[in-house]
Structures are given as C-alpha cells and as structure tokens.
Amino acid sequence: MVQFIVRRLAVAIPTLLVIATLAFALLHATPGGPFDTNRKMPAAILKSIEAQYHLDEPVWRQYLRYLGELAHGNLGPSFQYRNTSVNELIRVGFPVDLLVGGLALLAALLVGGSLGLTAAVRRHTAWDYLPMFAASLGVAVPVFVVAPLLILVFAVQLHWLPSGDWRWGELRYLVLPVTALALPYVAYVARMTRGAAIEVLTSPYIRMARAKGLPQATILLRHALRPVLMPLVSFLGPAFAGVLTGSIIVESVFGLPGIGRYFLVGALNRDYTLVVGITVLYGALIIAFNLLADLAYAWLDPRVRLRA
Amino acid sequence: MSARIRAGGLLAGALLSCATLLAACGEQSSAPRGTAPAITVGTALAADQTVTRSLLDMPRTLDPSLLTDIYGQAVTDDLFEGLTTLGPDGRMVPGVATSWETSADGKQWVFHLRPEARWSNGDPVTAADFLYAWHRTLDPKTGSEYAQALGIIVGAFAIATGHAPQDTLGASAPDAHTIRIALVSPTPYLLALLADSFMQPQHRTTIERYGDDWTRPEHMVSNGPFVLRELIIGDRITLAKNARYWNAAAVHPSRVVYYPLDQVAQVSRYLAGDIQYADEFPSEQFRYLKDSLGAQVQTTPLLAIDQLGFNLLRPPFATNRQLRLALTMALDREVLAAKVRQGAEFPAYTLVPPLPGYTPTLPDWASWSDARRHAEARRLYAAAGYSLEHPLRVQLDYDTSESSRDLFDAIAAMWRTNLGAEIEPYNEEFRVLLQDLRLHKSLLFSENWTGDYPDPYTFLQLYQSGFDQNFSGLSDPAVDAPLQSGTNEPDVAARYADFRRAEGRLNEEADYIPYLYRGARHLIKPYLKGWQLNVLDRIPSRYLYVLEHEGN
Numbered sequence: 139m140v141q142f143i144v145r146r147l148a149v150a151i152p153t154l155l156v157i158a159t160l161a162f163a164l165l166h167a168t169p170g171g172p173f174d175t176n177r178k179m180p181a182a183i184l185k186s187i188e189a190q191y192h193l194d195e196p197v198w199r200q201y202l203r204y205l206g207e208l209a210h211g212n213l214g215p216s217f218q219y220r221n222t223s224v225n226e227l228i229r230v231g232f233p234v235d236l237l238v239g240g241l242a243l244l245a246a247l248l249v250g251g252s253l254g255l256t257a258a259v260r261r262h263t264a265w266d267y268l269p270m271f272a273a274s275l276g277v278a279v280p281v282f283v284v285a286p287l288l289i290l291v292f293a294v295q296l297h298w299l300p301s302g303d304w305r306w307g308e309l310r311y312l313v314l315p316v317t318a319l320a321l322p323y324v325a326y327v328a329r330m331t332r333g334a335a336i337e338v339l340t341s342p343y344i345r346m347a348r349a350k351g352l353p354q355a356t357i358l359l360r361h362a363l364r365p366v367l368m369p370l371v372s373f374l375g376p377a378f379a380g381v382l383t384g385s386i387i388v389e390s391v392f393g394l395p396g397i398g399r400y401f402l403v404g405a406l407n408r409d410y411t412l413v414v415g416i417t418v419l420y421g422a423l424i425i426a427f428n429l430l431a432d433l434a435y436a437w438l439d440p441r442v443r444l445r446a
Numbered sequence: 447m448s449a450r451i452r453a454g455g456l457l458a459g460a461l462l463s464c465a466t467l468l469a470a471c472g473e474q475s476s477a478p479r480g481t482a483p484a485i486t487v488g489t490a491l492a493a494d495q496t497v498t499r500s501l502l503d504m505p506r507t508l509d510p511s512l513l514t515d516i517y518g519q520a521v522t523d524d525l526f527e528g529l530t531t532l533g534p535d536g537r538m539v540p541g542v543a544t545s546w547e548t549s550a551d552g553k554q555w556v557f558h559l560r561p562e563a564r565w566s567n568g569d570p571v572t573a574a575d576f577l578y579a580w581h582r583t584l585d586p587k588t589g590s591e592y593a594q595a596l597g598i599i600v601g602a603f604a605i606a607t608g609h610a611p612q613d614t615l616g617a618s619a620p621d622a623h624t625i626r627i628a629l630v631s632p633t634p635y636l637l638a639l640l641a642d643s644f645m646q647p648q649h650r651t652t653i654e655r656y657g658d659d660w661t662r663p664e665h666m667v668s669n670g671p672f673v674l675r676e677l678i679i680g681d682r683i684t685l686a687k688n689a690r691y692w693n694a695a696a697v698h699p700s701r702v703v704y705y706p707l708d709q710v711a712q713v714s715r716y717l718a719g720d721i722q723y724a725d726e727f728p729s730e731q732f733r734y735l736k737d738s739l740g741a742q743v744q745t746t747p748l749l750a751i752d753q754l755g756f757n758l759l760r761p762p763f764a765t766n767r768q769l770r771l772a773l774t775m776a777l778d779r780e781v782l783a784a785k786v787r788q789g790a791e792f793p794a795y796t797l798v799p800p801l802p803g804y805t806p807t808l809p810d811w812a813s814w815s816d817a818r819r820h821a822e823a824r825r826l827y828a829a830a831g832y833s834l835e836h837p838l839r840v841q842l843d844y845d846t847s848e849s850s851r852d853l854f855d856a857i858a859a860m861w862r863t864n865l866g867a868e869i870e871p872y873n874e875e876f877r878v879l880l881q882d883l884r885l886h887k888s889l890l891f892s893e894n895w896t897g898d899y900p901d902p903y904t905f906l907q908l909y910q911s912g913f914d915q916n917f918s919g920l921s922d923p924a925v926d927a928p929l930q931s932g933t934n935e936p937d938v939a940a941r942y943a944d945f946r947r948a949e950g951r952l953n954e955e956a957d958y959i960p961y962l963y964r965g966a967r968h969l970i971k972p973y974l975k976g977w978q979l980n981v982l983d984r985i986p987s988r989y990l991y992v993l994e995h996e997g998n
Contacts, residue, residue, distance in 0.1 A: 168877075168878075169878045169881045179593075181607070182607040183586050186586040221658035230678070290717075297718070301714050301720050302707070391714070392711070396680070
C-alpha cells in the first residue's frame with residue numbers, strides 16, 4: 139500500500155510537469171499579451187512593465203524560470219491584479235471553493251445516497267418514481283438556470299437568504315450556493331446509488347441473508363452498503379475535483395470570491411501565471427482525488443489489489 | 447409626505463435573467479409576471495448611511511499610477527481628490543485647488559491649493575504630493591500604462607519614454623500650496639484630466655515605506671472623502687468616511703461597499719435589495735426592467751461610440767468612396783437602437799457623442815426618410831460596381847467580449863436587404879482582434895471607443911495620421927490639418943470649429959460607419975438620492991445619501 143502511494147506520487151510529478159508545460163505553451167502561443175490594451179503604450183513603458191514580469195526574456199528562459207519558482211511552490215505574480223501574487227489569490231480564494239464544494243458533495247452524498255437507497259428498496263412505488271423523476275430533472279437542468287431561480291425564490295421573493303456575497307462563518311451565505319452546486323450531484327448520486335443497490339439487493343448473497351432471517355436494516359447497512367458504495371467511489375474522485383473546478387457559474391451568480399472566476403477572466407486577460415498556477419492546482423487535485431478513490435476502492439473491495 | 451413606488455413584476459425580471467441564459471443555449475422562455483413588496487420612501491435621512499453599489503469587474507489595482515480600468519477609477523474617485531474633482535453632475539469643481547489662472551495662450555496654468563486639505567493620517571496635502579504622483583506615474587520603472595496621458599505637460603512624454611530626466615517636467619511648486627503647469631499646447635480639458643486618477647496626489651512616505659503593498663487597506667493613506675477599509679478580490683471593496691477630509695461635513699455616506707458582479711448577478715442582487723445601485727444590467731432586459739421598475743431604470747448616453755471601421759489601405763474600401771457611403775447609408779440606426787438594443791443605446795450618425803458646447807455637423811442623409819436613404823444607398827452601391835449578381839462579400843470582424851452577435855447579424859441583414867451585400871459577421875477574442883487590427887489584416891471591423899476626456903479630440907484622433915489606434919490607416923491632409931490647428935488653438939470656439947471641419951470631412955468621405963452611442967444602464971433604488979447622470983458616467987459616492995424607507 140505504502141509502495142503504491144509512493145509510486146503514484148512519483149508518477150504525479152512528471153504528470154504535473156506536463157500539465158504546467160502544456161498550459162504555459164498554449165497560453166504563450168495565444169495571440170496578444172497581458173498588457174495589450176486598445177491604447178498603445180510607449181515602447182519604453184511597455185518594456186519596463188515587461189521587464190518587471192520577465193516577459194522581455196526569451197520564452198524558454200521564462201519557462202525555466204517559471205519551473206524553478208514552481209518547484210519552490212511559488213506561482214509568481216498575477217499579471218492582471220497588480221501587486222498581488224497568484225499564491226495569495228489561491229490562498230484567499232481556494233478555501234471558499236473548498237468549503238462550498240465540500241459541503242455540496244457531502245450534501246449530494248447524504249441526500250442522493252438516501253434517496254437512491256430508498257428508491258431501490260421500495261422499487262416501483264412513489265418512493266422510487268418521484269425522487270428519480272426529480273433526479274432526471276436535476277441532471278437535465280443546468281446550474282445557470284437553477285442558481286438564478288434559487289435567488290429569485292429565496293432572496294427576491296421570500297427574503298429568507300442573501301442573494302449573494304460572502305462572509306466567513308455565516309451559514310446563510312452558504313445555503314444557496316451549496317444547494318445550487320449540489321443539486322446535479324444529488325441527482326447523479328441518487329441514480330447511481332439506486333442502480334447499484336438494485337443490483338446488489340437482487341444478488342444471491344443478499345437473498346441468502348434474507349433467507350437466514352436477518353433484519354432489513356442489518357442487510358442494508360452491514361452487507362449491501364459497501365458494494366453499493368463501490369461505483370460511487372469511482373465517481374467521487376473526479377466529482378470532487380469537478381465541484382471545485384466547475385463552480386465558476388455558481389461563483390459568478392452568487393459573487394463568491396473563489397478562484398474559478400480568476401481562471402476564466404485570467405485566460406481572457408492572458409494572465410499567464412494565474413492561469414498556469416490554477417491549472418497546476420487543479421491538476422494536482424485531480425491526481426490526489428483519483429489516488430484517494432483508488433485507495434478507498436481497495437479498502438471497500440478486498441478483491442482489488444493495488445498495483446502501481 | 448412620502449412617495450410610494452411600486453416595484454412590480456420582479457419575478458419576471460429574475461426569470462428574464464434565466465431566459466437570457468437559456469437563450470444563449472438556443473431556447474426560449476416566457477416570463478410570467480409576479481409582484482414584490484412596494485417601497486415606501488420618506489423624506490428624512492435614514493439612520494444607516496451605508497451605500498451599496500456594484501462594479502462590472504474587480505479593479506485590477508487601486509494604485510492611481512497603475513490603474514487602467516473604469517472600475518478602479520470609480521473607487522479612486524472616492525478615495526482620492528485631485529486639484530479639481532467631479533461635481534454631482536460630472537462637471538469639474540475645485541478639489542484640492544481652490545482657484546486657478548491661465549495665461550492668454552492657454553499653455554501656462556497656476557493652481558492655488560487649499561491649506562486645510564489633509565491626508566487621512568493628518569498630514570497636510572501639499573503641492574509636493576501632486577508632483578511626486580506625476581513623477582511616479584511618468585517614471586518608466588513604475589510601468590504606468592497611462593503615463594502618456596500626462597503627455598500634455600511639457601517634457602512629460604520624453605520622461606515617460608526614458609529620453610529625459612525627471613527634473614525636466616514642466617510642472618513645479620513655487621511653494622507648498624501653489625502648482626505651476628506648462629502645457630505643450632492649449633488643453634481646455636486639463637481641468638477634467640486633473641480629476642482623473644493618474645493626476646491625483648499620492649502620499650510619498652507611505653509608498654516609500656510599503657512599496658507595492660501601499661494600496662492594502664492596512665497601509666493606504668488617501669486624501670479623498672473616503673478611506674479604504676477592506677478589499678477582498680472577487681468579493682467586495684469597503685470604504686469608510688474619511689473624518690479628516692476637508693469637506694467631511696458635506697459627505698453623507700458613513701460607508702460605501704462596492705461589489706464586483708456580472709450584469710445578471712447585478713440584477714438579482716438589486717432585486718433582492720442587497721445593493722442600492724446596479725452599475726450595469728444586460729441591455730436585453732432594458733424594456734422589461736423599465737416596464738416593471740419604472741424610474742429605477744436610468745440610462746444616459748456615454749462618452750463612447752460603437753462604430754465600424756474600414757481598412758483604407760486595401761481594396762475594396764480604400765479607393766471606393768461610393769461603396770463606403772452606400773454601406774453607411776444602408777444602416778437603419780433607429781432600428782438598431784430601438785429594437786436590437788431596446789432603447790438602451792442611441793443612434794449615431796457622426797463620430798463625436800453629444801458634448802456640452804460642441805455641435806457636430808450631421809451628414810445630410812441623416813434626416814432623410816428610410817425610403818430615400820435606401821434608394822440612394824442602392825444607387826451608390828451600383829455605381830461602386832456591385833449588384834445582386836456581383837455582391838460585395840466581406841467578413842465583418844468583431845470582438846466577442848464587448849459585443850453581441852445579434853447586433854452584427856442585424857447589421858448584416860440590413861446590408862443584405864437594402865443592398866444585396868453579403869457580409870459575414872465573424873467574432874474574435876478581443877486580444878486576437880486587436881492584433882489583427884494593428885497589422886491592418888482586417889478589412890471591415892467593429893471598433894468601440896470610449897473617450898478619455900470630454901473633448902472631441904479624444905474621438906477625432908482615431909483618424910489622425912500616425913495615431914497608434916488609427917486602425918483604418920487613414921491619412922488625409924483634409925482631416926489632419928484642422929486637427930492640428932484645433933489642438934493648438936487656445937480659443938475653445940475656434941478649436942471646436944476646426945474639429946467640426948475634420949469631423950465633417952470624415953463624414954463626407956464616409957471613412958467610417960458610426961452607428962450607436964453607448965448608454966449607461968443603471969438601476970437605482972428610489973431611496974438613494976444625490977446622483978446626477980452624466981456623460982462621463984462617474985457618480986462619486988460623496989454626493990449620495992439614503993432616505994428613510996420601508997421595503998427594499
């Protein structure tokens with residue numbers, strides 16, 4: 139197991155290097171630079187700004203410089219937000235994404251898991267049809283429709299919750315963004331849990347357990363839960379990375395100070411360091427969550443052997 | 447006495463936000479109407495004088511030497527005060543300067559500073575603080591993107607380009623409360639420039655002590671009506687009233703909170719009552735919001751034009767005046783403004799937007815009936831050598847981030863219907879288009895331009911030979927000569943007459959196609975008072991106040 143983790147982490151480093159290199163190359167290949175505006179600057183000033191950011195050096199040297207800084211965990215200065223480093227932007231913004239994304243996924247697991255399990259146990263009843271109909275809707279309706287609707291109902295009409303903004307430690311600012319982000323995942327989890335649970339509950343060993351007269355709760359929690367969780371685990375790894383990276387719309391609609399928006403605006407403004415920095419961060423997260431998912435898989439299913 | 451203002455149909459307003467988003471995916475949604483609580487406004491000041499307003503984007507910096515965006519300008523208008531400052535109506539009024547004199551040739555100015563002006567840490571604001579700021583902006587090491595805007599001062603351009611030492615600047619301080627400025631040419635809009643961020647004073651000891659970090663809330667020292675309290679990138683900027691501001695007694699807001707929000711989010715925040723002033727809403731919601739919110743929707747023409755440019759260095763437009771004239775005459779600007787932009791923008795027949803004191807000469811055909819204009823356009827199109835069998839086929843390049851497809855589809859459809867021309871709108875990302883324009887690769891392109899100061903020259907220079915942003919490549923002595931003489935003319939009336947001549951020539955030659963003047967689109971709560979819309983679209987928070995109200 140330890141060997142497996144060490145090997146996977148060893149592979150992660152060249153992977154991240156490739157990600158950083160590709161992101162760096164793609165951004166530098168895009169026409170236009172970070173300080174292009176429709177008012178052209180005198181050459182001396184442009185030169186001075188470019189020198190401040192080492193943009194006057196050949197690209198290969200900029201690349202090596204960037205890698206050197208990256209190796210020390212320094213993602214460089216943001217081109218777009220003057221006097222601000224990418225590390226600082228991530229330090230301030232990422233915890234917001236982590237909290238909102240983590241809560242959204244937790245809500246998706248608890249609510250979606252319970253709905254899916256109930257639907258599987260009470261197949262072909264209203265307990266099955268209604269949540270599954272809602273789940274189909276949840277998958278189909280995109281977050282940019284759900285989010286404004288939530289604001290409309292709970293902020294504009296009922297005045298129960300704020301329509302956006304962010305205050306650390308105040309739950310009411312979390313409710314709507316977490317709900318908007320969680321809804322599609324609730325739907326996915328519910329449908330996956332239902333499918334897995336139906337398969338497990340009709341398998342011979344569960345029939346055996348029933349025949350032995352075990353109570354329903356024991357069968358579900360002790361014998362059925364683990365195999366039901368299997369497909370969820372392989373879904374959760376990428377999903378966690380997905381909620382963190384895919385929250386751009388939620389951030390934008392609710393005005394949250396997360397890093398997703400920087401990613402988008404940064405690419406448009408050719409903020410090289412910011413975009414490469416966030417890309418590397420997202421890459422590292424995806425690698426980490428996939429590793430965790432593999433480990434959880436091995437823990438849940440004794441038949442799985444970890445081989446790097 | 448109190449006025450009741452009904453804010454009905456809010457449900458539909460927010461649904462429209464969804465509908466807008468859905469429309470982007472090719473779907474349509476109808477918007478049912480609902481009701482929302484009415485707002486009752488009293489006449490007394492509210493106990494809480496917190497002003498909440500939005501910005502379309504987060505300022506990239508609050509350093510007056512470095513900022514380039516209008517969002518940063520809005521915040522520094524509150525934090526700093528120049529020699530002049532914005533009045534409630536957007537006109538310049540005395541700021542740190544109490545009075546000024548100018549020489550007969552309009553090139554020498556003397557400003558007298560008010561001795562009671564203080565920085566937020568209690569230090570007196572002196573002439574040296576202004577000179578320090580200007581020198582810092584001009585120093586190539588600072589890397590100010592706006593350094594060239596100081597080029598109106600003698601010696602400034604040479605300093606900014608690294609060709610002359612700092613002490614050659616034509617600005618001096620004979621004593622702590624007097625500033626002398628020598629200008630390259632008479633600049634009637636100097637008083638407007640003096641209120642801009644790059645000419646505001648800066649606190650030297652703070653900057654030298656903290657370096658780049660001086661703009662952080664814990665360090666910043668400012669001299670305006672407000673001080674910086676909190677700055678969270680992507681979330682909000684909070685300002686508090688500056689008790690040491692010389693005119694603090696006239697400032698009502700105790701706190702101002704700016705939220706950077708996209709257009710759709712601004713509408714929902716406003717409808718929920720979380721902001722009192724929305725800076726910009728989607729133009730496609732204009733009609734609807736106007737119907738449901740009435741006088742809360744406020745629009746005004748801006749100092750900004752949407753125009754189409756021709757490549758005048760290459761065929762087919764370079765030598766074919768008739769073709770250019772046919773294309774400009776075939777556009778139905780009233781339809782673009784009223785239907786495509788739903789009344790949120792204004793038809794443009796000439797380059798310079800409405801300015802106090804300047805009356806541009808419109809082309810004759812601007813007042814013709816549609817039928818007559820279309821017929822003449824068809825005649826010119828045929829005379830230019832094009833027909834239904836041999837139509838003009840050109841790509842119209844436009845910038846994705848600033849413009850919307852429907853506008854260019856409408857323009858292309860007008861040319862197809864009225865002339866039979868086959869124009870294909872093609873969108874490019876802003877920086878990609880900019881590169882194409884600099885290389886003169888594009889034949890027909892969209893070019894939106896916002897004026898830097900309230901003077902016709904800020905627009906007319908776009909067609910002056912050698913100007914960096916002259917993307918059309920026009921070089922016409924009949925335009926250059928009056929522009930040259932106008933900029934050297936101290937008398938404003940004579941100066942404007944020269945500019946009218948240059949503008950008239952551009953219109954006569956149809957060297958470009960003006961079509962819309964952009965408009966500001968604000969939502970303002972009925973209990974927020976003290977604002978006056980203006981062509982600069984700068985509404986300083988110091989004049990705002992909140993009345994007692996029920997509902998929000």
